[in-house]
Structures are given as C-alpha cells and as structure tokens.
C-alpha cells in the first residue's frame with residue numbers, strides 16, 4: 001500500500017525552530033507538531049507545504065531543503081519534513097492554540113507527536 005504524504009515545515013529563524021500546539025482532534029490536542037498537512041493528489045510536496053503554512057499561520061514560507069527520512073503515521077500516511085525560511089513576520093495561527101520558537105537545547109521541552117521525533121536530531125544540527 002502506498003502511504004499518503006503529510007508534509008511538515010521546519011521553519012528556522014534566528015537559530016530557532018517554530019513549534020505549534022494542536023487543538024484537534026481530541027486525541028492529539030495539546031501535542032506539538034510542525035505546521036503542515038496532507039499533500040493533495042495534484043500537488044507537489046513543496047506546493048503543499050507553502051499552501052498549508054499559509055492557511056494555518058498566514059505567512060509564506062520558502063522551502064530550503066528536505067530532511068532525510070520519513071516517519072510512518074498510523075498505517076496510512078507518512079511524515080516528511082522540509083526546512084523553510086520566512087521573511088520577518090507575525091504568525092497568525094488559525095488552527096493552533098500556542099506557538100513556540102525553540103532553541104536547539106529546548107527541542108525536547110515540548111510533547112511532540114511521535115512521527116516528528118525522529119527528525120529532531122537533524123533539526124538540532126541545523127540550529128547549532
């Protein structure tokens with residue numbers, strides 16, 4: 001079975017990574033993730049990432065590269081993560097109830113969704 005791709009944006013700015021706290025569904029409310037979502041059938045992963053972050057945070061990101069690997073999400077999807085930059089901005093979250101800009105030494109301070117955790121080592125390297 002081919003897994004559908006979920007893309008996550010590792011937005012890096014001034015030595016920090018943007019982490020977002022989910023509000024839905026109830027099972028994962030309060031857990032932390034990267035902004036993003038499911039790639040539509042007619043979309044590239046890059047385009048999906050730009051679209052999802054604009055929908056969720058009201059800002060345009062520039063994709064700078066994809067991290068290695070993919071994490072399974074349940075039996076049906078997989079998470080891939082790209083590093084992104086933004087120009088100076090004020091995020092306006094529409095789907096998350098809290099945002100944090102984490103330094104490398106703070107990445108373990110929030111309760112990430114499991115599929116995100118394998119990417120944290122690569123992100124620590126990018127932040128140092």
Ligand SMILES: Nc1nc2c([nH]c(=O)n2[C@H]2C[C@H](O)[C@@H](COP(=O)(O)OP(=O)(O)OP(=O)(O)O)O2)c(=O)[nH]1
Nearest residue numbers: 006007008033034035036037038073079113115116
């Ligand atoms: N956006 C996002 N989703 C993640 C991450 N890690 C992780 O396991 N997921 C899971 C949660 C959801 O089961 C799925 C993505 O769902 P979503 O609700 O964000 O995607 P979407 O906006 O395209 O949703 P939909 O309305 O099409 O259902 O991937 C992450 O870092 N970012």
